[in-house]
Amino acid sequence: MAKKASELVAVDIGGTHARFAIATMAKDGSITLGEPETLHTEDHASFQTAWEDFRERQGGTLPGAVSMAIAGPVGGEVIRFTNNPWIIRPALVREKLGVERYTIVNDFEAVAHAVARAPDEQFVHLTGPEGPLPATGRLTVLGPGTGLGVAHLYREPDGTYRVSATEGGHVDFAPLDQIEDAILARLRKRHTRVSAERVVSGPAISDIYQTLAALEGRAVHEEDDIAIWTRGMDGSDSLAAAAVDRFCMSLGSVAGDMALAHGAKGVVIAGGLGYRIRDTLLKSAFAERFRAKGRFAEMMAGIPVKLIVHPQPGLFGAAAAFTSEYPGKRK
Structure with a gap:
């Protein structure tokens, strides 16, 4: 039967x-x-x-x-x-x-389960060594959406795995240049403590866009983040496109920070927003920012980073x- x-x-x-x-x-x-x-x-x-x-x-x-x-x-x-x-x-x-x-x-605990079970063909390579994700050891899983989700999974040699949820998206945002200093200053007017999620999430594109406009002395209206994403992705607004690129850079920085904190042997970007901007991620400074960890730059270059494309x-x-x-x- x-x-x-x-x-x-x-x-x-x-x-x-x-x-x-x-x-x-x-x-x-x-x-x-x-x-x-x-x-x-x-x-x-x-x-x-x-x-x-x-x-x-x-x-x-x-x-x-x-x-x-x-x-x-x-x-x-x-x-x-x-x-x-x-x-x-x-x-x-x-x-x-x-x-x-x-x-x-x-x-994101659930997403880490998906990463553990998805076949190799459901991952797109972003940076680091080519080839499948490591079969054993710890992987960091993160992704921007309405917030910033973070989890990690540990693959055992016998094929089993363990998943842990985290609230890693709420670590402090760490600016790396003057533009990000300005983004932090804008956010500090509303939030005493500025977390990574305030910069690396879907709604954050509005603050990034407004900061870039202020740096150029432009007067722009407050508007829905979806409109900024749309213009930034289709290229109809160069300032919105610059905001999207800046977002990708910050995502790379945070992904690298999470990999360092977790001792990860691989990183997976997940979430609907990550999937929608996959082509932009490949052309942006995401990979450069992921590796930009000072004395650990060489180690970071050896970590494979993938994007899960399971629908x-x-x-x-x-x-x-x-x-x-x-x-x-x-x-």
């Missing part, structure tokens, strides 16, 4: 979007995602109402298991999101959602995290 596959609901919740998909897990360990549904967090009062919306879109019924990847710390009796007002009480998940089993992981690493990783927590219990 053929072994049956099982299903669960995979959820990836960020500051702006909540993505849902039905994940099918085969007995051989392979994971297949159904067509994702993307809901705006601002359109729903709570995670439960978003869940009910997705359930209705699926015909009124859902599998009896869920794995949630959440943008924020996941410990404690009440889970609060970093960049949206929802809360989740783990003790009530089974009752509120009508499921038997659940897993809750940090969003839904958060959802795929959430499902992988579930299989790690419930091995052999996927009936």
Whole structure:
């Protein structure tokens, strides 16, 4: 008799979007995602109402298991999101959602699970030695979105792996030149402490753009960060393009800092924003800034840096995290 596959609901919740998909897990360990549904967090009062919306879109019924990847710390009796007002009480998940089993992981913990399970062809080379990521040792995983997510995974020689969530995106921002000094000065007017996330995240492009405009004596209006990203990526605004390039430089600096802190043998850039700017990253000073660590520049040049191009690493990783927590219990 053929072994049956099982299903669960995979959820990836960020500051702006909540993505849902039905994940099918085969007995051989392979994971297949159904067509994702993307809901705006601002359109729903709570995670439960978003869940009910997705359930209705699926015909009124859902599998009896869920794995949630959440943008924020996941410990404690009440889970609060970093960049949206929802809360989740783990003790009530089974009752509120009508499921038997659940897993809750940090969003970049989930992405690290995806990195561990994704095949080599789902990575694009950015800098450092060519070839696959190291089969053993520690890898740093980070990515800009509404915030800046950071995690790391450790690959054992026997093929198993361990994942740890971090809040590395909240380390101090360290400027390297006069332009970044000016960006820091602008941000210090609003924030006593300026973290890396204030400069290396999607919304940060607005402050970078405004700083560059001020340095050139231009009067520009405050506007939505998406508009700046759009003009910067399509080349219709040279100042916005300069802001995007500056963003890539800062991302390289922070990625290098995380690799140093983790003792990483490889680095993976993840997240939807990283994927959208992949071509720009390759042409920018990202790689130069990644290596610019003084006495450790030679060591940094020996670290491979990749971009994961899996279309839904958060959802795929959430499902992988579930299989790690419930091995052999996927009936």
